[in-house]
Amino acid sequence: MIQSNTITKELDVFAIRKQFPALNRQVKGQPLVYFDNAATTQKPQVVIDALVDYYTNYNANVHRGIHTLAEEATAAFEASRDAAQRFINASSREEIIFTRGTTEGINLVAYSWGRKNINAGDEIIITEMEHHSNIVPWQMLCEEKGAVLKVIPQQDGELLLDEYKKLLSSKTKLVSVVHVSNALGTVNPVSAIIQLAHQAGALVMVDGAQSTVHLDIDVQAMDCDFFAFSSHKVYGPTGIGVLYGKKHLLEAMPPFQGGGEMIKEVTLEKTTFNDLPYKFEAGTPNIGDAVVLKAALDFVTRIGKEKVRNHEIELLAYATEQLVQLPGVRIIGTAATKVSVVSFVIDKIHPQDIGILLDNRGIAVRTGHHCAQPLMHCFGIPGTIRASFAMYNTKEEVDQLIVGLQKAIKMLL
Numbered sequence: 003m004i005q006s007n008t009i010t011k012e013l014d015v016f017a018i019r020k021q022f023p024a025l026n027r028q029v030k031g032q033p034l035v036y037f038d039n040a041a042t043t044q045k046p047q048v049v050i051d052a053l054v055d056y057y058t059n060y061n062a063n064v065h066r067g068i069h070t071l072a073e074e075a076t077a078a079f080e081a082s083r084d085a086a087q088r089f090i091n092a093s094s095r096e097e098i099i100f101t102r103g104t105t106e107g108i109n110l111v112a113y114s115w116g117r118k119n120i121n122a123g124d125e126i127i128i129t130e131m132e133h134h135s136n137i138v139p140w141q142m143l144c145e146e147k148g149a150v151l152k153v154i155p156q157q158d159g160e161l162l163l164d165e166y167k168k169l170l171s172s173k174t175k176l177v178s179v180v181h182v183s184n185a186l187g188t189v190n191p192v193s194a195i196i197q198l199a200h201q202a203g204a205l206v207m208v209d210g211a212q213s214t215v216h217l218d219i220d221v222q223a224m225d226c227d228f229f230a231f232s233s234h235k236v237y238g239p240t241g242i243g244v245l246y247g248k249k250h251l252l253e254a255m256p257p258f259q260g261g262g263e264m265i266k267e268v269t270l271e272k273t274t275f276n277d278l279p280y281k282f283e284a285g286t287p288n289i290g291d292a293v294v295l296k297a298a299l300d301f302v303t304r305i306g307k308e309k310v311r312n313h314e315i316e317l318l319a320y321a322t323e324q325l326v327q328l329p330g331v332r333i334i335g336t337a338a339t340k341v342s343v344v345s346f347v348i349d350k351i352h353p354q355d356i357g358i359l360l361d362n363r364g365i366a367v368r369t370g371h372h373c374a375q376p377l378m379h380c381f382g383i384p385g386t387i388r389a390s391f392a393m394y395n396t397k398e399e400v401d402q403l404i405v406g407l408q409k410a411i412k413m414l415l
């Protein structure tokens with residue numbers, strides 16, 4: 003199935019595939035074709051091995067013990083924080099807070115920064131393109147505080163920046179925007195969005211759940227105030243993620259949760275909180291997965307994001323070109339700048355029926371609203387079929403998707 007032409011622009015896809023054991027398995031008697039990477043990526047052997055190594059050799063609680071295992075676990079846990087700092091080019095390690103993932107990162111900001119800084123009549127701006135996890139926390143905050151949620155509209159998958167400019171005012175306190183849309187693949191012009199927000203005196207939170215795996219992230223150059231991502235979409239384990247925040251902002255924010263780890267001294271009358279980043283990491287953290295995040299980030303860096311991006315964009319172009327030739331297929335989201343996500347609908351056919359028929363051929367795609375129901379509503383559809391490509395996908399796999407779709411369309415129409 004793998005042919006020599008899978009080596010694209012120096013990316014040796016054949017060698018990469020060998021590092022992902024899940025890609026060897028069969029589904030419904032066919033080799034797995036995994037095109038659900040925007041939901042979560044498969045894990046390379048180095049990541050799986052790092053998790054086994056942690057639990058086999060140096061499992062211990064961090065920061066509190068003086069014994070060897072505790073020291074080793076703490077060193078690995080903190081080394082992972084350093085790796086995350088480098089990966090997004092934060093200026094200091096105190097700005098890297100471990101979370102459960104993007105959702106928790108956004109909720110942390112809404113809960114801690116939001117409850118301190120948002121008052122009645124203030125405005126928060128999001129976009130029509132948001133994942134539910136960048137909508138609901140702000141709705142909850144606005145409802146509690148009597149603040150107003152405003153929304154930047156989009157057209158064909160691109161944000162309307164002129165409309166955004168009209169929404170900004172001295173009432174705007176925060177703009178929270180998705181860097182890359184999980185449903186459409188659009189890369190949003192976050193630098194321009196951030197600059198305009200700052201001119202209006204507002205802070206900016208960037209949802210980096212989709213961008214962190216595909217784009218080079220430099221939070222200092224971007225000048226965002228908060229940035230959140232999830233390990234599991236960057237070839238790492240689930241249950242761990244990172245919230246970046248500018249140090250002076252994090253320092254001024256009250257803790258998110260209370261408990262162990264986040265304190266300096268506790269008496270029954272009063273508690274002094276720990277320094278950054280520990281102030282926001284109450285309780286025993288997810289040590290094992292945090293440690294392994296470094297293995298995932300190092301893996302991506304070693305292979306090289308640019309090489310991977312070139313390969314993925316080639317797959318996107320190849321897939322898009324073929325999809326539009328199928329009867330009744332309409333691409334949803336045709337922004338000029340996209341990552342390797344293609345969403346589409348087929349006339350008179352429910353996305354879920356396609357998903358089931360493709361699964362019967364071992365092909366994993368996602369169907370439905372992709373946690374972006376308001377966006378689907380804008381397009382007047384209940385959902386789409388989404389194929390999202392990763393470093394290990396090939397043109398031969400895209401060919402199989404196209405054949406699967408041709409058969410499914412013939413069967414369902």
Ligand SMILES: *Cc1c(COP(=O)(O)O)cnc(C)c1O
Binds near residue numbers: 040103180183211212
């Ligand atoms: C996946 C995703 C999230 C939520 O990430 P979790 O890992 O589920 O917390 C938020 N925003 C976007 C754009 C996503 O793709």
